Amino acid sequence: MTALPEKTEKKLGLVIDLDTCVGCHGCVTACKGWNTQNYGAPLSDTDPYGADPGGTFLNRVFSYEAQAEGKAAQTVHMPRSCLHCDDAPCVTVCPTGASYKRSEDGIVLVNEDRCIGCGLCAWACPYGARELDREAGIMKKCTLCVDRIYNQNLPEEDRVPACVRTCPAGARHFGDLGDPDSDVSKLVANRGGFDLMPDLGTKPVNKYLPPRPKDTLDTAPLEVVADEPKGFLGWLDKALEKL
Amino acid sequence: MHPAPSVIIFTTLSGLGFGLFFWLGLGVPDVSGRTAFAFFFIAYALSCAGLLASTFHLGNKKNAIYALSQWRTSWLSREGIAAILTLFLFALVAVPRIFLGAEMAVSGAIGSVLALITVFTTSMIYTQLKTIPRWNQPLTPVLFLLHALGGGALLAGEAKIAGWLLLALTLALFAAWQIGDKRAQARGTTGDATGLAHLGKVRMLESGHTARNYVVDEMVYRVGRKHAEKLRWITLALAGALPAAILLLTSPGHMTAFLALALHLVGAVVGRWLFFAEAEHVVGLYHGK
Numbered sequence: 401m402t403a404l405p406e407k408t409e410k411k412l413g414l415v416i417d418l419d420t421c422v423g424c425h426g427c428v429t430a431c432k433g434w435n436t437q438n439y440g441a442p443l444s445d446t447d448p449y450g451a452d453p454g455g456t457f458l459n460r461v462f463s464y465e466a467q468a469e470g471k472a473a474q475t476v477h478m479p480r481s482c483l484h485c486d487d488a489p490c491v492t493v494c495p496t497g498a499s500y501k502r503s504e505d506g507i508v509l510v511n512e513d514r515c516i517g518c519g520l521c522a523w524a525c526p527y528g529a530r531e532l533d534r535e536a537g538i539m540k541k542c543t544l545c546v547d548r549i550y551n552q553n554l555p556e557e558d559r560v561p562a563c564v565r566t567c568p569a570g571a572r573h574f575g576d577l578g579d580p581d582s583d584v585s586k587l588v589a590n591r592g593g594f595d596l597m598p599d600l601g602t603k604p605v606n607k608y609l610p611p612r613p614k615d616t617l618d619t620a621p622l623e624v625v626a627d628e629p630k631g632f633l634g635w636l637d638k639a640l641e642k643l
Numbered sequence: 644m645h646p647a648p649s650v651i652i653f654t655t656l657s658g659l660g661f662g663l664f665f666w667l668g669l670g671v672p673d674v675s676g677r678t679a680f681a682f683f684f685i686a687y688a689l690s691c692a693g694l695l696a697s698t699f700h701l702g703n704k705k706n707a708i709y710a711l712s713q714w715r716t717s718w719l720s721r722e723g724i725a726a727i728l729t730l731f732l733f734a735l736v737a738v739p740r741i742f743l744g745a746e747m748a749v750s751g752a753i754g755s756v757l758a759l760i761t762v763f764t765t766s767m768i769y770t771q772l773k774t775i776p777r778w779n780q781p782l783t784p785v786l787f788l789l790h791a792l793g794g795g796a797l798l799a800g801e802a803k804i805a806g807w808l809l810l811a812l813t814l815a816l817f818a819a820w821q822i823g824d825k826r827a828q829a830r831g832t833t834g835d836a837t838g839l840a841h842l843g844k845v846r847m848l849e850s851g852h853t854a855r856n857y858v859v860d861e862m863v864y865r866v867g868r869k870h871a872e873k874l875r876w877i878t879l880a881l882a883g884a885l886p887a888a889i890l891l892l893t894s895p896g897h898m899t900a901f902l903a904l905a906l907h908l909v910g911a912v913v914g915r916w917l918f919f920a921e922a923e924h925v926v927g928l929y930h931g932k
């Protein structure tokens with residue numbers, strides 16, 4: 401049933417630090433790699449070496465520029481993927497029951513054996529987190545690497561989503577956001593983590609940490625010290641003028 | 644939103660078909676025998692062609708049977724069930740009417756209600772989406788119902804009823820655009836969507852991809868917005884005002900009814916194309932659009 405669970409035991413999700421993210425797209429590549437070789441239909445590329453390449457990704461990094469009046473502009477890199485919402489509109493619109501939210505850990509998944517590829521869940525998602533794979537005709541989305549995080553065959557340090565494992569800046573954190581004492585929950589509390597588009601009532605589990613405030617220069621910029629050259633430089637200036 | 648031809652054909656034709664069913668169920672026009680066969684044939688042809696078209700945009704048709712399972716939460720599932728129930732019930736109405744001349748008043752009336760419920764569930768697939776503020780308003784179901792009732796009355800040969808309904812449709816279309824424009828503007832900015840508005844004015848520097856992709860193709864489709872104003876007037880005139888004027892101001896006849904129907908059909912298709920093409924999805928904000 402595509403009814404949402406009333407409560408999930410855990411709320412597994414990501415915390416993404418917009419202050420630390422350098423926009424390297426490492427998480428995008430790691431995600432594509434892992435999810436092409438593992439769970440479900442591979443993430444296809446269409447016309448990859450041709451004139452009009454395209455493809456399915458579960459995570460994409462956008463870069464934004466923010467500029468306040470009279471201040472220097474600042475670049476913010478924002479990786480965007482499924483936020484595993486508590487009140488996920490993509491789940492309830494699904495006509496087949498393919499889209500579901502797990503009651504044990506809150507992960508939102510697609511049962512590919514039931515999906516008809518109608519695309520309505522992608523329409524219902526405000527975050528553009530779902531992409532219909534053009535080869536498979538099946539809706540693809542972030543699985544929170546459900547096939548890594550519980551995988552006993554992997555060394556313990558690898559039992560996190562591929563994007564978190566690969567992030568060279570340490571901008572991505574994985575954990576239980578339902579537990580107020582977890583590292584990720586403390587991080588969110590300390591840094592003022594926020595939800596994307598909270599007014600739409602989706603109650604995202606994933607949180608974003610805002611960029612830390614930039615310090616501003618409190619001294620005046622250096623004055624020009626030598627407008628009119630004097631002494632030896634003055635003589636050189638005049639001599640060169642005459643040449 | 645990307646105006647997929649399959650969805651435009653589906654919503655337009657099945658709306659007309661179920662609209663005609665509504666009137667036939669009520670015994671309007673009161674027909675039996677061959678005439679009844681002709682009317683029911685048209686209603687079945689339109690609704691089935693529409694429903695068939697709706698399956699064309701599915702990526703994975705083999706799982707289609709599961710689409711009837713989630714009626715507790717999904718409007719799309721409810722629509723499938725309502726459509727099948729309506730089509731089935733009308734077989735029980737049509738056969739006795741055509742071959743036995745029976746009236747079938749009660750089951751016909753139930754069928755009429757079901758036909759309207761079907762159209763309503765179709766409209767709710769779009770109305771429920773908070774992500775598309777233009778659709779997420781009370782007039783969206785009204786529009787779908789008036790399209791079905793007006794177009795259905797036109798097909799049923801009820802010129803005057805159709806005329807008044809199409810007049811109501813004209814007003815509803817106009818009002819829905821006004822409300823829709825306000826709602827679409829209230830979507831906010833890229834700064835609001837990214838939660839970075841406190842840092843100043845936010846613009847997209849680089850999108851997450853250099854090539855096209857599903858989200859952009861499907862939900863950041865903007866061609867319709869360019870000519871929206873002109874297409875709205877065309878829709879208003881062809882789907883509503885002109886046929887309404889013809890039906891209400893001339894004496895009923897086959898020629899005028901046919902002309903009104905032809906105009907209404909073209910207008911309805913243009914309007915439905917625009918319904919999708921001009922709709923703004925909030926995800927566009929992340930793309931700076």
